[in-house]
Amino acid sequence: MRRTAYILPALALAAGPALAEAPVLTVYTYDSFATEWGPGPAIEAGFEAVCGCSLRVVPAGDGAALLSRLMLEGARSEADVVIGLDNFLMERARATGLFAPGGVTAEYDLPVAWQDEIFVPYDWGAFAFVSTGDIPAPGSLRELADSDIAVVIQDPRASTPGLGLALWVEAAHGDGAEDLWADLADNIVTVTPGWSEAYALFLSGEADAVLSYTTSPVYHVLGEGDDGKVFWDFAEGNPVQIEVAAILAHSGQPELAREFLEYLVSPEGQAAIPETNWMFPVREPAGGLDPAFDAGHPARPLIITPEEAAALRDRAVADWQAGLAR
Numbered sequence: 001m002r003r004t005a006y007i008l009p010a011l012a013l014a015a016g017p018a019l020a021e022a023p024v025l026t027v028y029t030y031d032s033f034a035t036e037w038g039p040g041p042a043i044e045a046g047f048e049a050v051c052g053c054s055l056r057v058v059p060a061g062d063g064a065a066l067l068s069r070l071m072l073e074g075a076r077s078e079a080d081v082v083i084g085l086d087n088f089l090m091e092r093a094r095a096t097g098l099f100a101p102g103g104v105t106a107e108y109d110l111p112v113a114w115q116d117e118i119f120v121p122y123d124w125g126a127f128a129f130v131s132t133g134d135i136p137a138p139g140s141l142r143e144l145a146d147s148d149i150a151v152v153i154q155d156p157r158a159s160t161p162g163l164g165l166a167l168w169v170e171a172a173h174g175d176g177a178e179d180l181w182a183d184l185a186d187n188i189v190t191v192t193p194g195w196s197e198a199y200a201l202f203l204s205g206e207a208d209a210v211l212s213y214t215t216s217p218v219y220h221v222l223g224e225g226d227d228g229k230v231f232w233d234f235a236e237g238n239p240v241q242i243e244v245a246a247i248l249a250h251s252g253q254p255e256l257a258r259e260f261l262e263y264l265v266s267p268e269g270q271a272a273i274p275e276t277n278w279m280f281p282v283r284e285p286a287g288g289l290d291p292a293f294d295a296g297h298p299a300r301p302l303i304i305t306p307e308e309a310a311a312l313r314d315r316a317v318a319d320w321q322a323g324l325a326r
Contacts, residue, residue: 025256026056028077030066030084030160032196033277034059042272047263053256062194063160063243067093070248074098080251081260083122086160087242088167090119091310100249104261108282111240111301119244120261122270123279126238126298127164128231130202130216131209140235141169145183152189152198152207156317159194161211163313164239167304170316172236177316181323188324214238215296219278222292237302243279 034040034057044055060066063084070077075098085093093099101117108114114121129144129151131137138144144151154162170177189207192198202210209232217229231238245264247257263269270285274293281289304312 039276088309090306166316177319237300238298
């Protein structure tokens, strides 16, 4: 029965705002994603325009720190969705039981086949050391360790690039990983908690190079008109990182969370990624991809699967700690 159509106007006006209050979807992500120059604001505005909801984006540290926070908070967490885990953290995240299948399927443009019920990829890139063209480029991790080049790296216990480097060294050098870290120790100016701090130190001239991405020089070309930054292709290959999003199992907004993930991998959502997060999109974005990104592909992509990363992680971090302490 449609008796609500006959409610007194004054009563309808009084009740209207409460009845029409928009649902809130809380998204935890890493710090640089949520900044005014990151993809967060554009994705927030785009999704709110179609969802009839309010998107609350919470910066929560770099990727590994983000997972640690979610594990600490558990089912008490306010998060409905997390953005910023990756293929190196997936199995650890899966084992927590904190994440639920999202029901999102799509055809992805990735360097590996992708099928996962829980984790939805939204961008990808490859780790690399980035410097200016004035620095002679080493051709491998070993050549870097044998040089006097000063670098800034990130902590693998808190940072996804930092973990990627630790896994890179472990996968490439195995039993010699600790020795390589010991030889790299005098190259390392400092170890930062996250990517943003490390890159800022590099840009301020505190180091010759920084652990970053093969797409970082693309930012300098398109964002600043500066073609003086380069990345180093290494003989060991450059590890591919695939960043993922997922729904928290305790979310009170599972349908809205699924709609958000669908938006994230839609042409409209993907359009916000390349020239704000400076990574490759996982699907063709609205408007296509600037040809400058062609220069961001590594010569030898190194694929470390989620299962391999899970098996190597503890030893990789232990070798990093032991090598730098020698």
